[in-house]
Amino acid sequence: MIAFNATLGRLSRRAAFCAATLAGASAPALADGSLQAKYALSVAGIEVGRATLIVQATDTTFEIAGTGKVSGILRAVSSGKGTAAARGTMEGGKPTPTVFAVNTEADGKVEAVRIGFAGTAVKELEVDPEPKPLPDRIEMTDAHKANVIDPMSGAFVAVPGTGSLLSAAACTKAIPIFDGRQRYDVTLTFLRMEDVKADKGYAGPAVVCRVGYVPVAGHRPTRSTVKYMQANKEMFVWLVPIAGTRLMAPFKVSIATMIGTAVLEATSFETSVREKAVPVSTPKR
Known part of the structure; x- marks a missing residue:
């Protein structure tokens, strides 16, 4: 969630499960869950960016694609756009x-990151431009690139078990993120349940975390922004379910910044499930 909101912030200056019937017998089937969402980003109540998000998830694979761009009054003084995508199992x-x-x-400056994973470890990495080797930057080692997830995949919280997705279980974890330049943990702590409503699509309860x-490596601990974010107690995410899956998606993110509260909130949030019948294989005689 932090990484998704932070990506849009830079632009501003810069997801199933089984259920159907086999012919002649009761048995599980496959369900695909999808999400199409649009978000607006504001800082101190002023719109500065817009984003779109598409998620497709089955019981074995997922794909996520997002775009963002500067909007509102900021377009008069800055330009920015970006794309991000992740896929996997x-x-x-x-x-x-x-x-x-x-x-x-953003403003003529281009940045790109590509990460290839094998399991939960980074196997391929391309970063342009590469981080500068500064004396106060915490060194990134191979150990920091193991047991991690990218920031986009990490924004979708998987709730274990078979109980309700809309519960405190959505918030009880730390997510180990590697974004190509930094390794950090995003921690989630349950606060409350709250109703949310998009202009189009989802209206109902959300889990607020x-x-x-928690920076781990690749950051510069002496920087005021790192210190501020590390001590920041005013960062929250509202999570809602993606139909047909046990994934929770961010509906809203709110982060206090040095120039005002940044809020990323869904204006459209349409999620659906498509069930697919599993064909029956007839035993040979």
Whole structure:
């Protein structure tokens, strides 16, 4: 969630499950879950960016694609746009990425990251431009690139078990993120349930989590922005279910910044499930 909101912030200056019937017998089937969402980003109540998000998830695979661009009054003084995508497999109901890529362009400056995964470890990495080797930057080692997930896949929280998705279980975890330049943990702590409503699509309960940022490597601990985010107690995410899956998606993100509260909120949030009958195989005689 932090990474998704942070990507849009830079632009501003810069997802099933079984259920159907076999002929002649009761048995599980496959269900695809999908999400199409649009978001608006504001800072101190002023719109500065817009984004779109598309998610497709089955019981074995997932694909996520997003775009963002500067909008509102900020277009008069800055330009920016970006794309991000991730795809991979569903392992134990959780997204496990195989590839992640992000490309941004802001005021003539282009940045790109591509990460290839093998399991939960980084096997391929391309970063342009590469981070500068500064004395106060915490060194990134191979150990920091193991047991991680990319920031886009990490924004979708998998709730284990068979109980309700809309419960505190959505918020009790730390998510190990590697974004190509930094390794950090995003922590989620349950706060409350709250109703949300998009202009189009979803209207209903959301799980509200407090978000924490724990830098691990690749960051510069002396920077004021790192210190601020590390100490920030005013970061929250509202999570709602993606139909047909056990994935929770961000409906809203709110982060206090040095220039006002940044809010990323869905204006359209349409999620659906498509069931697919499993063909019956007739035994040979």
